[in-house]
Structure formats: C-alpha cells, structure tokens
Amino acid sequence: MRNSPRRTRTGVRTQTRAAALCTVLLLAGSVAPAIAAAPGGTVTTADAPTSGRGTLVSADFLYSLEKPEDVTAWLTSAEFDAGTVRYGVDAYRLVYRTVDPYGRPTTASGLLVLPRGGEGRLRPVSFTHGTGSHKDDSPSKQTGGFLPAPPVTYASAGYAGIAPDYLGMGVGPGPHPWMDVPSETTASLDMLRAARAFTPRTGRTLDREVAVTGFSQGASAALGLARALQSGEDRWFRLGALAPVSGAYDFGGAELPALLAGELETKSSVLYAAYTLVAFNRLHHLYDSPAEVFQAPYAATIEALFDGAHTGRQLMEGTPDTLDKLLTAHGRDLLAHPTGPMAAALRTTDDVCDWAPRVPTRLYMASGDEQATVTNTAHCRTALARHGVAAPVVDLGAVDYNGSRHLGSNVRATAAVVRWLDELR
Template structure:
C-alpha cells in the first residue's frame, strides 16, 4: 500500500513537472521580439528634402528599439537599432524599408545612437516608409564583438527587427503595415542587404516579408573571389582594417581562423590590433586602425598564414576559404527584383562585386536583376547617387499610402484597407456603421458599431478570405478581403 501511494506520488510529481515544463516552453515559443522602443527625436521633411533633392512628404519620429534575436551560434541575444515612423499625415498604412549601415568599429557609432548615417533612415521614412536600421549584433547595446560581414547574423538582425517593429506598431500605434518590404544598405550594408534578401528566400519567409525590391549598394558580395584577391594581391589596399576585422569576425563565428593574433600578424601589429576587437570598443575607429597597420597585406599577415591561404586557392578547404565561401551572397537565384548600385572609382570595395553578382544571377535565370553604374566617383561620393537611385526606384514600386490596396465601397464614403491585410485592418467612414466580419466557415471574427475610423487587430486570424459586412444608415455593403 505504501509502495502504491509512493508510486502515485511520483506519478503526480512527474505530471506536475511536465506541466510546468510545457508551460515554460509555451512562454518561450510565444515570446515577443520587441523589448523596448523609446522616442529619440523628430525631423521635418522641409529640412530633410532640400539637401538630397528628393521629394519627401512626411515628417519623421525616430525611436531606439531593443529587440530579441540570435547570435552566430543561434543563441538568444539582444540587439538594438533605430526605427523611424512617418508623421504629420492622415495616412496610416506604409511599407517597411530596411537600411543596413556601413562598416564601423565603435559600438556607439550606430543608428540607435543617432549617428550621422541615421539621417538616411529619416530620409527614407520621410518618403513614406516604416524604416528599420539595425545596429547589428555586437553593436549598439548588443554585447560582445560584432560578427562583421557574417551573412546569417546580418540577416537575422534585420528580419527580427522588422518583427519587433511590427509588434510595436500593432500594440502601440494606429499605424498599419501594408505588407510590402524593401531592402537596401551601403558598403557592409550592401552585403547585409543581399544576405537578408537571400535568407528570407532560402528560409521560405517570403509570405512574412513580401520583398518588392532589394537595392544593395557598393557591397562586397563576392568574398571568396574579389575580396580574397584583395588579401592575396601585392597591391596596397586603402582599408587594411577591413581585412583584420574580417579575420576577427570569422574567428568569433567559426573558431578556427587563428589561435592568437601573433600566429597570423607580424609584430607589432599583433599587439596593436586586439584593443579594436575586444567587444567593448567605443573609442577606436577604422581610420585610426588603418593608420596603424600597413596597407600591404604581405607586411601585415605572416608568410606562413598567407602562403597556406594562397596554396589552397584551388581546393579552398583552408578555414579562411571556407569562411569566405560561407558568406558569399552573389551566386544565387533571386525571385524578387534587385538593383545593385555601384561606382567605378570605389577604392574600398571593388565595383566588380556588383558585376560578378549581376552576371551570376542572370546566368542562374533571374528575371529582374541589374547592376547600375552611378558614375566615376569613389566610395564616399557614391553614397548620394546610389541611395537616391534606390529611393526613387522604391518609390516607383510601392503602393502609395492614399491608394494602398484599399476597397472603397460603391456609393458611400466607406473605405477598408489594406487589402491584403496582415496585423490590422482599418475601416474609414463618415457614417455610423454596424460592422460584422465573417470567415468563410461562418465564424464571426469581429462585430461592432462604430463611426469615423475603426482599426482592429487581426494578427491571430488564419490566412484566407473574409467577408466584410458593413451596414450604414441607408445601405448594406459587402466585400471580400484577403488575410496574408
């Protein structure tokens, strides 16, 4: 009898503990991406527009966003970024644009700290976009060293920030995501833009991230080809710090690039370099690093390491080759349009990266990929023409706010938008309305009496068709809307 009672006790404990575990897992699975979103400042379209020559319609609010993502090992980590919302408008439904920033060594020289590059986010937002500018993991308030030009972590930092931003819009504002997504970025951000696009497609996330256009600018897409040639070449390179950053990054990500700096770098550079990559650097920048190390790779990288790398240039089994190959993103088949903007006098990132990617993608059967020459200027001077071209291209593709796939019901002042919808639906009317929304299996999803603008959440609805039945004073209006 005692044995039976003890057995029952164990069984009860097991069931109780199992319940606790299942509840814990449920919390983890349903955990949000958004951690916090805090207002930083505002900007006026009248100030942002004239220096760029772009037509900008909206003022902008800027926020610092903290969100959950994963590191290079797939483990949870926080990341930060800048988030921008168009203001001073009756329009509420906009597309998302993601801008990936260029190379920086300082953790505080990032968009969420309102650095110089953050103005690009303000400009795009003033054109009518919700803009995400991820700092990347290991930058901003994210702990540790940044995995520089590491495709997967660049991509996850981008897509998880959009997810966090959607949560913020849904739970804290009356704004509506119109389900269109645009990607761009400059320099390292060009690589991150391409990596994000490829990641979304490779992981079947296109329904969640409907990419209408992707515009990587002046990025290193062909790492195992063109960037490897930069390491091997006897010609001086203007930014040797990029190469050292790459080695530090891939050691973080893969753990087999070197055992110590002295193993791969000549003295005194093996002692000069480490403070730049300690994971807490907020004072030492790339221009300083470039001034302290030689721009001839043969004077920086030890002969043994360089020769081992060069001698394996056919088989490419050396850890350095494997890391470069893993982070190539030029040779694939995109199903969404791409425009790669470049300049032919770029001294930092060879414009042939764009030409190689353009040739490879079109050879693979891409239907809408182009590499476009923005002129005979250097890396810094290419920013304005490249990003202006990207902005204007996006403007030609997006659904304008006042036409955003809405349904205007005949002979009435009632408008339903967006269509298709995702997280929210808005119904505008000057009349008192009885609203009823019914799924195709007859379930009433929403029922209310309202006037003026009604916005309600639909994030937990199943994908499919829904019947919107709206009764005004003199008529009954019925329409069918699509939930993505």
C-alpha cells in the same frame, strides 16, 4: 539561412583622403539642425514576453524632425540628396530579441524611422549599413550624418525606414560577428518583426512587402535578408524589391584578391584584412595565436582594436600603412589561398547572389570604387543571370563623399532607390 558563422562587406572612413576610406569607423555622430529632443525617452515595453525572436524589449524615442524643411536641412548637412523629402520624421531605437551566430538567445538594436504624416499603412524599407568598428558606429547610436541618413530619407519619402545595428553593435552585447551573413540575416529579420510589433503604438501598421537595400557590408546582408523573406522564413513579411549598393558579394573570389594585389586603397585594405582575420577567427578558429598571421608589434594589440570599444581613429593609428607590415607569410597565404575553416567560411560569404529573386532587382555601384572592387557587382550579376534573373546594374558614376567613391555611392544611391521604389508603386 544557415545558422553557422559566415560573412560581410565594406564601409569605412579615415581623416584625410586616406582617411575617407574608413567611413563608419570614424563617424562623429553630430546632431543635425532642427532635431526635437525625445520627450521623456522610453516607450515602455515592461510587459513584453521574455522570449521569442523579434520580441520587442524596449523602444526609445530618439528625436523628431518635425517638418519637411527640417529633414531637408538635416539631410543637406549630411550631404545626402533631399529631393525626395515629403514628410517630417520620428526616430526610435528598438531593442529586440534575436539569436547569435550559434542560435543562442541574445538581443540586438536598430533604428526605426517613421514619417510624420502620409498613409496609415507603411511599406517597410530595410536598410543594412556598412562596416563599423565601434559599437556607436550604428544607425541607432547616431543622431546625424552618414549612418542614419538612409532610413531618414526613406521615412521622409513616406516609407518606414528600418535599419538594424547588427549583433554586437548599437546597444547589443558582445563582439560584432563581422562577415557573418547568416547572423546579419537573423538580426535584420528580427528587427523587422520588432518594428511590426512597435509601429501600431504610433497609429501605423507595416505592409507585408519589404523593400530590401543595404550598402557595402550591408549589401550582402540585404541579399541574405531578401533570400530569407522570399523563402518564407517569416509568416507575415515577404520580399517586395531588392536594391543592394556597392557590395563585396564575392569576398573570397574578387574582393580579397583585389585587396592583396594592391588594386584597392591601401589603408582600407589593411583594415579589412585585419578585420577579416580577427572576426573569422572568433567564429571559425583560423589560428591559435595572432602572431601566426600578424607581424610584431601588431600581433600583440590587433584583436583588442576590434573589441567594439575602440574608435576608428584608434584603429587607424594602431595599424600599419601596408599589408606587408601587417601580415605574416601565413596570414597573407590564408587570405590568398584559403583552406579548411577559412575556405568553408568564404563559401558561405560568396553565395549571396547564388539564387533567383522573384521581385524587381537592381544592383547599384560606382565606377572606380576604391574599397569594394566593381568586379564584385559583375560577379553578382553573372550569378543572378545563371538563375534566370537579368538584374540591371546602375552605375552611379564618379560620386564622392569625403574623398571616397565607395561612400559616395551610398549617398547617391539612397535617393535613387527611393525614386525607383516610387516608380514600382
């Protein structure tokens, strides 16, 4: 994948029905039942090399769900399907070396969840999560609920659940380069490498074939990782299956037009428009002053809200209820009719489906998605078809999670992907 700034996706929760949109942004991270505390904390890696992408820096044992019934209770409390649970699980936070959007060395973190039992050689499932604003809106920083539920589900079914936090999230330094598929790809690939380095310490090894999935923002990240694996960017891992969920795959051609036309939930549209301009400006220099694209009084405070230290609630309270109150005429025009650096960035954002996966591939979506217009999935399917790939679209139906079909699609798709992967074995 390219090493220049680029891409992303969806996923948010709020406080009422309008608050259910910014999902990851307001996650509380409550501890679910029957979690055994980490015995002593860190699995030391003090002798780890000091350079090299994917090099393991540290591994912290976070918690155990020792029995299948513990996992069932945990997933049920998170409102996820526990029907595929076969094992208890152990969860670890890995910190590893990777690169930033400019190719400079940095570190990132992620969640590794392993089954307690089953085979010694585990098939890895890479899950890339939806949008968050606070650093703690990350799989490895939550001990219960929406974010870690997918990797816990995969591990409890006998797979190795591997979930990168992304750059700037979890315990990684700096701001999160939201919408940047190339750095999502490198962070995800290097998380796989770190997991492979760590897993033998538990008496297990990782298989070569990776099942790749992800939700919302993570759906595009999943496609980026899948393409990197298929093109041979890692000497060990290769692509085994691909199942993205509810992505904004055509961000410039479908998502932004739907957002600006008022076809999506209003408050989530405000947040995504703001995040897009702030995050893209950090990498592509779209404007010299926030006042060029944001109206007063928000121009004075909007960039600080996306610094990784502000919560979803603060984001909700610090932004207006409509795009007309948020954007200047120039800000709206930049999203509606992108030119220059914005257009170049969107070309990278929007090519995630423009290739031919040579493995079983499915696209999951939910009818009536209020955050990621389903036109994205239609465009992705068409792009894959141009390359000779007939990817089935699985409509998850009228799902709901805290008033959101978008979030509900992640809940319902997780166990559905497990069952599909089991069929492929």
